[in-house]
Amino acid sequence: MDIGSLNEEELKAYLTGLGEQPFRARQIFQAIHKENVLSINDMTTLSKNLRSALLKDQDLDKLSILKEYRSKVDDSVKLLYELADKNIIEGVLMKYKHGYSLCLSTQVGCRMGCSFCASTKEGLVRNLTPYEMCQQIYRVERAYGINISNVILMGSGEPLDNYDNVVRFFDIINSKNGKNLSLRNITLSTSGLVNRIYDLAKRKEKVNLAISLHASRDDYRKEIMPVARRYCIEEIVSAAKFYSEQTSSRITFEYTVIENLNNTDADVERLSKLLSGFRSHINLIPLNPVDGFKGRGSGRRSMEILKDKLEKRGLSVTIRRSLGVDINASCGQLRIKHLTKEVDF
Numbered sequence: 531m532d533i534g535s536l537n538e539e540e541l542k543a544y545l546t547g548l549g550e551q552p553f554r555a556r557q558i559f560q561a562i563h564k565e566n567v568l569s570i571n572d573m574t575t576l577s578k579n580l581r582s583a584l585l586k587d588q589d590l591d592k593l594s595i596l597k598e599y600r601s602k603v604d605d606s607v608k609l610l611y612e613l614a615d616k617n618i619i620e621g622v623l624m625k626y627k628h629g630y631s632l633c634l635s636t637q638v639g640c641r642m643g644c645s646f647c648a649s650t651k652e653g654l655v656r657n658l659t660p661y662e663m664c665q666q667i668y669r670v671e672r673a674y675g676i677n678i679s680n681v682i683l684m685g686s687g688e689p690l691d692n693y694d695n696v697v698r699f700f701d702i703i704n705s706k707n708g709k710n711l712s713l714r715n716i717t718l719s720t721s722g723l724v725n726r727i728y729d730l731a732k733r734k735e736k737v738n739l740a741i742s743l744h745a746s747r748d749d750y751r752k753e754i755m756p757v758a759r760r761y762c763i764e765e766i767v768s769a770a771k772f773y774s775e776q777t778s779s780r781i782t783f784e785y786t787v788i789e790n791l792n793n794t795d796a797d798v799e800r801l802s803k804l805l806s807g808f809r810s811h812i813n814l815i816p817l818n819p820v821d822g823f824k825g826r827g828s829g830r831r832s833m834e835i836l837k838d839k840l841e842k843r844g845l846s847v848t849i850r851r852s853l854g855v856d857i858n859a860s861c862g863q864l865r866i867k868h869l870t871k872e873v874d875f
């Protein structure tokens with residue numbers, strides 16, 4: 531039993547099954563998700579008998595920080611974590627004026643096959659559990675003595691391909707008896723799994739949705755993102771509008787700018803038609819070089835021109851800072867380099 535992945539009600543049912551009083555559920559839930567306790571032996575409010583019973587099949591220590599890489603050009607820290615089964619995942623800690631943000635992984639590897647992404651090179655290994663997602667936060671908070679105030683599901687993995695565990699993670703991390711992280715401070719980034727965007731929208735929660743669009747036409751999107759063969763851009767935008775209506779939130783469209791391939795005037799026209807008329811925002815992203823990707827990233831000036839053209843058509847646009855270029859902060863790069871022994875340990 532993975533008690534760290536149970537919400538308080540489920541924990542209550544589990545403990546009742548062990549013949550324990552229901553109030554123990556809150557004690558254990560708070561110890562794990564509020565007090566960041568990593569060992570059942572350290573839960574001193576529990577009776578010795580209960581600790582022994584739990585210890586029989588519980589291990590709360592699911593993940594450790596294997597290595598950190600501090601950027602020399604900004605405040606970002608790239609982290610490699612080792613899971614209990616020795617799988618490797620990664621994340622990025624970023625410091626902003628408003629606090630600390632942590633980019634989380636939701637799967638070991640990914641099966642989406644985006645051509646600009648290193649996370650998918652080895653395919654999907656397995657889904658992460660809700661507690662493994664929580665523990666990425668708890669471990670970093672513990673190691674650096676900080677409070678993570680924003681979380682972005684944008685590390686390795688397609689969060690909506692691990693839908694059940696991700697929504698359970700939301701439930702746990704948002705619990706007032708746990709970390710109590712507001713769902714408004716969580717951003718889920720998806721390659722555009724339309725059916726799951728609808729499912730998530732129907733929950734009417736306030737999780738921010740970011741969609742990796744990266745193209746204004748389906749033929750080019752199919753070249754760089756195999757998921758585009760399942761869902762065309764219009765279907766994605768329709769799902770995004772529905773999500774925006776259901777949650778009263780603005781949808782961010784991530785758009786990695788690739789010179790001459792997705793930043794032409796025709797792209798500007800198509801984007802303005804697609805993304806006007808609802809609460810949308812375009813985040814232009816500089817390409818972080820990934821081995822094997824053929825396109826060339828646009829320079830700063832070219833990105834500013836694109837931003838200007840889109841804004842003139844009434845769209846809301848920002849250019850994202852490219853964090854941690856020197857530490858392989860792009861999706862999955864560090865894990866792959868670790869697996870292929872290209873980084874030193």
Ligand code: SF4
Nearest residue numbers: 640642644647650687
């Ligand atoms: S960009 Fe995201 S969805 Fe695409 S392969 Fe990488 S991890 Fe998967």
